[in-house]
Amino acid sequence: MPVLFKLTEGTNKKSIDKVLGTLAECGFEASRLFPTHSIPSLARTFVIRTPKSNVKRIQRVLERFGSVIEYIETSPNRRTL
Numbered sequence: 001m002p003v004l005f006k007l008t009e010g011t012n013k014k015s016i017d018k019v020l021g022t023l024a025e026c027g028f029e030a031s032r033l034f035p036t037h038s039i040p041s042l043a044r045t046f047v048i049r050t051p052k053s054n055v056k057r058i059q060r061v062l063e064r065f066g067s068v069i070e071y072i073e074t075s076p077n078r079r080t081l
Contacts, residue, residue, distance in 0.1 A: 001052045005030075005062055009040070009044070022065075029049075
C-alpha cells in the first residue's frame with residue numbers, strides 16, 4: 001500500500017535528509033513520487049510502498065516532524081465493479 005507525504009514549501013535540504021534518514025532508520029524507504037519533475041510542489045511529494053500493517057507506524061514517524069510535513073495520506077481502498 002503506498003503512503004504519500006508532502007513536505008511543506010521551503011523545507012531545506014537538511015530537514016529533508018533528516019525526514020528521509022529517520023524513515024530509513026525505521027526500515028522504510030521513501031522516494032520522490034515525481035523524481036524528475038520541475039514543479040516544486042510535485043517535487044516535494046514522496047511515496048513509501050509498504051504493507052498495510054505498517055501504515056500507522058509510518059504516520060507516527062512522520063508526525064514527529066510537525067510543520068515540515070504538509071500532509072500524509074494513503075491510497076483509498078478500491079473495488080472493481
